[in-house]
Amino acid sequence: MDEKRDYTDIRGVCYISKEPKYEYIQLPSHQECLDDKEKYIYLFDDFYDNNDPISANGLCQPVDSRYLIQNPPCDYLDEKEMDANSNLPFTRELHPYYAKMGKVKCLETIKFSIMTHHGCWGECNFCAIGVHQGRTIRTRTEGNILEEAKEFNKYKDYKGIISDVGGPTANMYGYECGKKLKKGTCDDIRCVDAERLCKVMHVDHGRNINLLRKVREVEGVRKAFVASGVRYDLITADKKHGYSYLKEMVQHHISGQMKVAPEHTQQHVLELMGKPGKETLVDFKKMYDRLNKEEGKNQFLTYYLIAAHPGCEEKDMHELKRFTTDELKMNPEQAQVFTPTPGTYSAVMYYTEMDPKTRKKIFVEKDTKRKEKQKKIVVEKDCFKTGFAS
Ligand code: SF4
Numbered sequence: 235m236d237e238k239r240d241y242t243d244i245r246g247v248c249y250i251s252k253e254p255k256y257e258y259i260q261l262p263s264h265q266e267c268l269d270d271k272e273k274y275i276y277l278f279d280d281f282y283d284n285n286d287p288i289s290a291n292g293l294c295q296p297v298d299s300r301y302l303i304q305n306p307p308c309d310y311l312d313e314k315e316m317d318a319n320s321n322l323p324f325t326r327e328l329h330p331y332y333a334k335m336g337k338v339k340c341l342e343t344i345k346f347s348i349m350t351h352h353g354c355w356g357e358c359n360f361c362a363i364g365v366h367q368g369r370t371i372r373t374r375t376e377g378n379i380l381e382e383a384k385e386f387n388k389y390k391d392y393k394g395i396i397s398d399v400g401g402p403t404a405n406m407y408g409y410e411c412g413k414k415l416k417k418g419t420c421d422d423i424r425c426v427d428a429e430r431l432c433k434v435m436h437v438d439h440g441r442n443i444n445l446l447r448k449v450r451e452v453e454g455v456r457k458a459f460v461a462s463g464v465r466y467d468l469i470t471a472d473k474k475h476g477y478s479y480l481k482e483m484v485q486h487h488i489s490g491q492m493k494v495a496p497e498h499t500q501q502h503v504l505e506l507m508g509k510p511g512k513e514t515l516v517d518f519k520k521m522y523d524r525l526n527k528e529e530g531k532n533q534f535l536t537y538y539l540i541a542a543h544p545g546c547e548e549k550d551m552h553e554l555k556r557f558t559t560d561e562l563k564m565n566p567e568q569a570q571v572f573t574p575t576p577g578t579y580s581a582v583m584y585y586t587e588m589d590p591k592t593r594k595k596i597f598v599e600k601d602t603k604r605k606e607k608q609k610k611i612v613v614e615k616d617c618f619k620t621g622f623a624s
Contacts, residue, residue: 245287246308251301258292258303259284265298271586272593278582279590285365289418310372316352317378326389346386347398347461348379350445354402355414355425355435356465358497359508360543360572360580363402369419371406376445383452394454399446399487400462405469405479408441426467428505437472439479446482460487466494466518467510477521484525488533492522493568495538498546499557506545506583506596516561537562539569541608542599544583546572551611558612569613571605 241247254260259280262273277295281304284290290306311319326345328338354361355369379399386392401407411425411434419425425432449458460483469476483492498504499512519535526533537558541551558566574581582590587598599605 242303243305245305248302248304250297251303254296254301255292255294255303258294261293261295263296264302265296271588275582275586275588275590275593278579282365282579283421286369286414286418288416307368310368310370311352313373313375316372316374320349320374320378320382343397343461346389346392346396347400348382348396348449349401350374350379350399350404350407351401354406355411355419356403356406357424357426357508359506359583360497360540360575360578362575362577365577367402369425370414371401371408371410373408376441376448379445380448380452383449383455383458387454392454394456396449396455396458398461399449399458400460402462403468404460404462404464405439405442406465407445409436409438411435424508426465426510427508428501428511431467431471437468437476439469439472439475443475443479443482446487450486458487459489461493463493463495467514470514470517470521477525480521481525481529484522484529484531484533491534491536493536493538494518497538497540498543498550499554500546500550503543503546503550506589507540507543507580512557512561519562534564535562536568537564537566539566539612540572541569541612542605543572544580544587544598545589545596546599546608547597548604548608548611551608555612565615566612569609571609 235241242249242251261277261280262270267274267277280293284293285307287307287309292306293304295302295304327333328341332338351371351373353368353371354363355371357364357369383396386396411432413434414420414425420432423432425435431437446458446460449455464483469480472479494515495509496512496515497507497509499515501511504511522535539554540546555566558564572580572584574584579590583596584598584600587595589596599608
């Protein structure tokens, strides 16, 4: 831009223009979206479906007297480029600007962690990772990951503990849908949703298992955790390697508890969230408990849950509480009140109070106190006794 070169054909760039770009998809104008919430859903559908570099079109939206133009996204990095990116001379230190202000505690949890891949095709509706990293997994090579683990030995404060070997979803490493790699993501169906996993996606934890075994053998490694989120529905879906993967995790890669994110158990809420049904969670828990017993370990599952997601009412939280008490035999401690994240379908639901698929009206809790009440219903030990249930 300093050199006054034309930037308007660079992929991944958005810019304001006085002229529309007719060859791009014409979105409803900013004003139309303000006047009509359904138009905003149309706009979001186009934004969401034009996010894959292989298949995306550019987008053009009138805003007052000008146009917002969004070029198709940048091409994905291939394995070599992913490796080259990771080989850049990262310092693993705080930026000097922050270092002057003292310690930043959270650096300790990420300083010696390894990112194995980019992207996520889980499409949880409240999460923006699929939009900003893409829905196609791009993987680093094993050799490059092992080099990084070896390099940790150079640091004086490295104690042989790798805090995480993972990515947006740890167990999406090392496999992808062949159709997606050639033609881009599908617009009409999802790779995985509340009811099913696409038949074309062959979930295979084999490469991930090999990677974890090799990481454990790297000189200086005493323990390598997998702290990133794991999709339990992919473990139960992988008939060939799912059990072995979970066994590796139970034996070597969790620290007393494994974190899973069912987020809810009520089917209509799960559908709005884009999460798998509770039956899968029950199957997974059985597998996890059996493995821990076989291995002579006393490890637990920790569940992430969301209160006040669009579509969720207090009665749904009571049902969730009943399920965690009766079926999971635990009292949840980790529940968060839903936050609408930009770039997500859940934020669209929150704003429009509609199900974006059916355009039907849905209940959305917007009162801060009542949102907190939803959370308390599920985390408070004695909520029924204290009358919270009423
Ligand atoms: S074919 Fe199935 S797995 Fe592949 S991109 Fe489409 S929905 Fe996803």
